Amino acid sequence: VFRSLSTSEKHLVDGMRLSAGAVAPNRAIVSAGEVGVGLYLISGGWAFRYRRSGDGCRQILDFLLPGEIIGLQAALLGMSEHSVRSLTPLKLTMFDARLVSAAFRSEPALALRLARHIAAEAQRGDELATVIGCSDALQRLGFLMMNLYQRQRRRGPVDPVDCPFPLRRQHIADALGLTGAHVNRTLKRLAGAGIAVLNGHRLSILSLERLAETAGLADPTERAAPSA
Amino acid sequence: VFRSLSTSEKHLVDGMRLSAGAVAPNRAIVSAGEVGVGLYLISGGWAFRYRRSGDGCRQILDFLLPGEIIGLQAALLGMSEHSVRSLTPLKLTMFDARLVSAAFRSEPALALRLARHIAAEAQRGDELATVIGCSDALQRLGFLMMNLYQRQRRRGPVDPVDCPFPLRRQHIADALGLTGAHVNRTLKRLAGAGIAVLNGHRLSILSLERLAETAGLADPTERAAPSA
DNA sequence: CGTGGGCTTGATAGTCCTCAAGTCGGGTGG
């Protein structure tokens, strides 16, 4: 989001930079209901956004990769309706949340980028809702793998046969509206079919084409991950 | 979104206004994949946003009420990933989509409103994904009723016992990830419990408190519908 | 080496889907 800024934009962003820090895995970064939350840029590692349902069940809404922003919704609306936790060890750069309103006031191009980032987040939310609402467990799993692979690929070279995938079973389950036990059974079906194998925290996609097909996508090379 | 504009904002908005028109129920307004879609303000009636899954299944992502905007995501990202249809007879005001970039360039306060609108849309998406992923049919139905009631209430006085609810069974089913048949059975359970009754296209909420409880919400008077 | 958490796996049950037939109501054309 902050790539190739103009001089004046860089000046604004630098002025609002507060600190940089590292976070251990599985630590709370933003809590739902919090007001005045900070604005963070992920410079390394993964995090995830989630909400808790009335009965305590956790729904993971999105995984956040390096280059993405935490707290933008909260900066715009004043309060965060979701929580954020680190998934892996995380490197964060913290900004003053007033960066957002300042950008709208004096750096329209930067404000537009921020708005586009929110819109892209909303699109991923739409996509997830569609998958959870319409697909069975196999398709959901295929979608998640494809989505996270594609999002990594668009940030740099990634080997489909040995690709980072730092989610635990419970994360997968909570993201897709399944249970850990059923995720496991379904993973085994995917592996048995020779489509993709999950080993610890690495993903091996044996056939991109068949995985895309399983996920219910037309062509693996396009669409698939309308992220930022 | 366009309430109480400043003079210069009003001038910009008026300059970008193209036409106003009426749309019959169940007509396509935006199609997924379309580029250069228009920007519309709903001045009367309801519409809904949806996506189609790989197997043709429809997921309704949001219902759009008067005062809300159609095509904002598309205006920011250049393409619409979802489709929009009218639900009831609809009154629309059409704008030039360049209104968005113009607002970012010269009317920061207006741009901020638009960004907040997108962020609120994203929050509703998050909320929907959480309900679909975590709740059973009864809770989902309670959520939908509560959500649409609250959103109407915040736009003006609404009678909980006789409240507009122009969705057909299939809309409810597609919004909540259920089937029409099961929606029906679940509606009957809600009615039997004396919580809410759906009659044609009117909703009667017999107990706001118990409906909120069913939906998995704490207090009916607050939270419940973090919309725009 | 002991311990604990996550993973795997099985049996059982519940929710929800599928399919199909029947009912109801509104709109249309005679």
Added chain:
DNA sequence: CCACCCGACTTGAGGACTATCAAGCCCACG
């Protein structure tokens, strides 16, 4: 004004998918 027709709604039986619960396994870590 009535008969017709079509779509939407209703309702039932059966089955598929997924959740629940519980036990055993494996590995990492202390």
